[in-house]
Amino acid sequence: MCVPPTLGHLCLWQPMQRGNFSISTPGSHDCYRKLAPCGGYNSSTSKQRTTLEAGTMYSVRFQQHLNHYYPPNPGTLDISFAVGLDPPEQDFRTLVSFNDYNPMNHNTQTNFSIPIQLPNQQCDQCVLRVRYLTNNADEEDQGKTFHQCSDIQLTKSPTNAIHPVFDEKPPAKQQKNDPHDCCTPPSFQTYFIHHIPDIDYTSSGVIYYDQPSEQMRISLQADGVKYNMWMNFTSGMQYYHNVNNKTCILFGLDLWNDWCYGNTFNQSEDFLAANVSCSSSTFAFCNQWQNGDFLFESSSPGCYPAALSRTSSAERTAYFGAKNGPFPKEVFQPDPICLKQTVMKHAHNPSATLLKHLLQEHKILLD
Template identity: 55%
Template sequence: MHICLWSPMQRGTFDISTPGAHSCYHKIAPCGNINSSSSSPRTSLVAGSKHKVEFQQNLNHYYTIKPGTIDISFAVGLNPSENDFTVIHSLSDYNAMNQITQTNFSVEINLPNQPCDECVLRVRYLSNNPLEDDHGTVFHQCSDIKLTQTLINIKRKDKEQEKRVESMNKERQEDPHDCCIPESYVNSFFHIIPAIDFRSEGVIYYDKKAKQMRVTVVNNGGRGNTTYDGLFHMWMNFTSGKQYYYNYRNGTCDLYGLDYWNDWCFGNKYNQSSFWFDKMKNTSPVY
């Protein structure tokens, strides 16, 4: 649902301390109803170079019937219109099996080889999910940038990367291991992000017949009360459409609305391969 962008830094306020953060919710095209000015902060990048766009899908709204996409686009101008944007990279949404999932992305792109003093880099989450259609189903985040000229400004193709993608696509087509987990399932997990000294661990309870899930997660020891170091319990009832998010340390319980139930499956048959084979350098789910 929500999406936040920090490289380059988004317009307006920035906060990813909690799932469903207000600063990650901007639906009005083309830039979430946040305009820029000539005095707005602007990130300077080199035209024609590579850049890692870093952002977070602050809530996940995977829609089984018509899975969504995340795209990165570019436009010249201070406040360009929707028609001015050109998509330069796109990747598939993925089934996180939990709406309250904060997933970090680091996507390397080739910047346009056209210097500009005022231009915009945008990340969109096109969820396609009808349950998110309050002001449309697309979420926007724009960054004001400047592209500078250099002596050598040649847009190169990464042949090695293309070969890797070609090889992985071939493996994907030939992979016979598409599968779904059992109807009733319990699984322990742990997740580590060395760059920010983060570790989480917990247990997932999955019940397809009842269409319910429960997740217990401990972040960095669970002695604090934030998403970085807290202990949390999540109860998901897809029949009622409610998800409770309980912070054990401070005793607060937040109510979230759920999207449609998705079977927990893997592979091409279930549209869960293209996400992993897109040209992404890193993804880091944080529960």
């Protein structure tokens, strides 16, 4: 699922986060907040306190700006609650927790609308928090977790009795491997169409995937604008090229991970069904896996990507026209305008080897 990137990693708008809020431009630091418990922002930075009814259902809405899925130890996202003006970390109680997912693109922005039951507890000053716990070793600057806090007030609901907050964490779900779990061919290209009806967004293009060289390329068009993304995981660099306005942004990458399906390969995806009719017409039969709201389909046989959809909405990416590589080296050669970039965004703490390579070989400045 690919949409134009922003540098931040987590932004919350319902209820509105503390401090400033912006997801309209690349490099929004309003979404990069790591210090616990609230990203370094206390209640004095809040521009509003949202009043809600205790004990009622409420949809928390936020965006994961960049995806940092980490197969060696997949991360989670959670929503928690605490009473007080600026409560300490130990006072927060988890209301909902769910697995991170792997979109196979670091520069992926995913909107979430998560229904929760608000605590049955009145409070004039309380905090609702969203976290992205990446567990990603390449994110170890001020920790590996992103935080956003919102100041709220819970009033007595006329239809709900007031009870103490239930603060026990739900039991962890046991993940199981399945013999149908699989990885795609090591080198292939596939076309795709990504559609989000709720915001009337459609993009389409082609993906080149090459596991032997640890490189990917995505070329897409959305709203009349053409983009190219070149990802070289050996050098740790990703170029994001706007073809129309002839601009290019240089990003730092997390570690490479193979395009696989299922818990056997640490994808946080439970096997659902084998050899069922594909939801797209490209392949006759598919295997399916599910990770919370996300439904993954791959061709059976072959394990080519077939679809990635969401069960809570009509958002969907369909893949078609798969063809095996290898590819000519020109496929992964960035546009000359990209090679002129000297400032790397999202390069907070790469591994020592990668950092040395970037500084000595490419003379890259870290932003």
